[in-house]
Amino acid sequence: MKELWYKNAIIYSLDVETFMDSDGDGVGDFPGLTNRLDYLSALGITCLWLLPFYPSPNRDNGYDVMDYYNIDPRLGTLGDFVEFMHQAGERGMRVVIDLVVNHTSNQHPWFLAARSDKNSRYRNYYVWSENPPKTDPEQLMFPDVEDSIWEYDEQANAYYLHHFYKEQPDLNIANPAVREEICKIMGFWLELGVSGFRIDAAPFLIKGIGIEGADPEHMQAFLTEMEEFVSSRQSNAVLLAEANVDPDQIPIYFSKGDRMHILFNFLLNQYMFLALARQESSPLRDGLKILPDIPPVCQWLNFVRHHDELTLDRINSSKRKEIFAAFAPDETMQIFGHGIRRRLPPMMGGNRRRIELIYSLLFTLPGTPMLRYGEEIGMGDDLSLEGRNSVRTVMQWSDAPNGGFSTAASDDLARPAIATGEYGYKKVNVAAAQRDPDSLINWMDRAIRIRKQCPELGRGKWHILETDSPAVFAHCCDWEGRTVIAVHNLADKPCTATLKSNEYTHLFDLFGDRIYESLAADSPSIPLEAYGYRWFRVNREQY
Ligand code: GLC
Numbered sequence: 001m002k003e004l005w006y007k008n009a010i011i012y013s014l015d016v017e018t019f020m021d022s023d024g025d026g027v028g029d030f031p032g033l034t035n036r037l038d039y040l041s042a043l044g045i046t047c048l049w050l051l052p053f054y055p056s057p058n059r060d061n062g063y064d065v066m067d068y069y070n071i072d073p074r075l076g077t078l079g080d081f082v083e084f085m086h087q088a089g090e091r092g093m094r095v096v097i098d099l100v101v102n103h104t105s106n107q108h109p110w111f112l113a114a115r116s117d118k119n120s121r122y123r124n125y126y127v128w129s130e131n132p133p134k135t136d137p138e139q140l141m142f143p144d145v146e147d148s149i150w151e152y153d154e155q156a157n158a159y160y161l162h163h164f165y166k167e168q169p170d171l172n173i174a175n176p177a178v179r180e181e182i183c184k185i186m187g188f189w190l191e192l193g194v195s196g197f198r199i200d201a202a203p204f205l206i207k208g209i210g211i212e213g214a215d216p217e218h219m220q221a222f223l224t225e226m227e228e229f230v231s232s233r234q235s236n237a238v239l240l241a242e243a244n245v246d247p248d249q250i251p252i253y254f255s256k257g258d259r260m261h262i263l264f265n266f267l268l269n270q271y272m273f274l275a276l277a278r279q280e281s282s283p284l285r286d287g288l289k290i291l292p293d294i295p296p297v298c299q300w301l302n303f304v305r306h307h308d309e310l311t312l313d314r315i316n317s318s319k320r321k322e323i324f325a326a327f328a329p330d331e332t333m334q335i336f337g338h339g340i341r342r343r344l345p346p347m348m349g350g351n352r353r354r355i356e357l358i359y360s361l362l363f364t365l366p367g368t369p370m371l372r373y374g375e376e377i378g379m380g381d382d383l384s385l386e387g388r389n390s391v392r393t394v395m396q397w398s399d400a401p402n403g404g405f406s407t408a409a410s411d412d413l414a415r416p417a418i419a420t421g422e423y424g425y426k427k428v429n430v431a432a433a434q435r436d437p438d439s440l441i442n443w444m445d446r447a448i449r450i451r452k453q454c455p456e457l458g459r460g461k462w463h464i465l466e467t468d469s470p471a472v473f474a475h476c477c478d479w480e481g482r483t484v485i486a487v488h489n490l491a492d493k494p495c496t497a498t499l500k501s502n503e504y505t506h507l508f509d510l511f512g513d514r515i516y517e518s519l520a521a522d523s524p525s526i527p528l529e530a531y532g533y534r535w536f537r538v539n540r541e542q543y
Contacts, residue, residue, distance in 0.1 A: 021406035257295030300367030309339025380423025
């Protein structure tokens with residue numbers, strides 16, 4: 001049986017390249033990350049998700065892999081990786097890594113062989129067509145850069161499929177040899193101690209577009225094969241899928257609990273931002289209600305922001321416009337027609353109370369919470385950078401040059417540091433935040449400490465609690481006879497929310513935006529500040 005460690009993990013996502021540079025060459029590296037493990041462990045992080053660190057021409061931030069069995073030499077060596085894994089293990093931290101196998105880089109030896117020789121065994125690793133169909137604009141992932149998902153290759157004298165950039169040819173998952181290769185890659189990293197994989201672009205992996213005779217069942221069965229393989233090698237390893245799909249498609253990924261174990265909660269994320277824009281709880285309630293029930297071993301991964309755009313493609317255009325109007329009114333803040341390329345604090349005008357409210361939601365919504373590097377100190381974005389790079393600036397450790405990330409000249413950094421303004425490293429950095437008892441990081445520290453003591457939130461059965469206040473979102477999670485309730489006021493005005501059910505009494509405060517007077521034992525009325533939030537345990541005896 002699987003240990004359900006991921007149900008109460010605190011996951012932290014980072015890119016080795018932008019986290020900490022140990023040798024002053026301007027590029028973050030594994031030794032730098034290893035040196036910062038104490039920091040992460042002290043923050044309460046229990047699992048790291050590393051963005052791709054493989055050798056890559058870096059056309060897509062490392063999501064274009066040239067060699068699945070190695071480390072990008074700019075980031076270190078396999079030896080450095082093993083040392084990092086050891087040190088993470090010493091601190092009880094697990095590591096999940098990105099597995100990017102929907103496509104390779106066009107510099108991968110498989111692709112080089114495939115395009116240069118029709119008879120190569122690698123030809124059929126990719127998807128080719130002499131006469132590809134026209135691309136439907138809906139199929140384009142990067143509509144501002146690409147206008148087709150097929151690219152003509154002169155050497156091959158054929159078109160190849162690429163859902164993402166043209167430098168990322170799609171692999172042919174219908175080919176059993178490709179499936180075997182993917183399992184072999186997972187086997188390699190499992191031997192080095194990782195606890196699982198983030199499956200990049202999962203829906204595209206199993207789509208079967210352009211593959212003659214591709215049978216959907218056979219394509220989807222690959223998800224089961226992956227799970228079988230991973231579990232056979234390491235029973236507690238997990239598959240975390242990036243599958244931003246409509247609710248009716250979700251069962252394809254979770255199935256009976258024998259495919260993907262965790263899914264990023266893209267739907268809830270989009271509905272949460274709608275609720276925030278309207279200062280009303282109903283969209284958040286709708287977002288939860290449309291999620292299907294999931295098998296007991298499966299889990300949602302909740303997040304506020306990740307390394308890509310904040311995608312709003314699962315809600316209709318009028319709702320999307322409301323969110324844009326509230327949080328990304330300028331076109332330069334938007335991307336691909338459906339996303340926002342900002343970090344959270346600038347989206348919220350730096351309003352600390354509102355920022356806390358949002359992370360309080362993150363830590364209490366049913367599922368496992370994920371933070372992205374820099375969120376704990378309220379890092380901002382740099383809209384002068386191209387595309388999604390606006391949210392990929394380097395970690396701000398101190399007020400030293402380059403935010404203490406690297407001793408290289410600032411022109412030599414792999415990615416820039418935010419040097420000036422409200423979010424510049426002089427003002428926003430780890431060292432300053434740790435000294436300030438009122439800082440966001442010290443708030444996060446407390447929130448994480450309490451969250452870890454509430455397994456109900458990660459493992460329990462949840463339901464929404466009705467109140468008389470449209471701005472208030474209240475929900476309850478039960479697990480093994482214990483119950484936690486969280487109440488959030490999404491509006492900028494204080495209120496008192498009265499629970500409609502009198503089933504929950506003796507509410508004992510666990511955490512909140514301030515110290516409130518304790519509720520009377522039988523009181524269903526809960527005072528809340530503007531953007532206020534309170535977490536309770538039902539029954540003082542259960543504390
Ligand atoms: C995923 C990644 C994104 C990348 C794309 C192609 O969506 O999150 O960053 O560009 O896959 O690999």
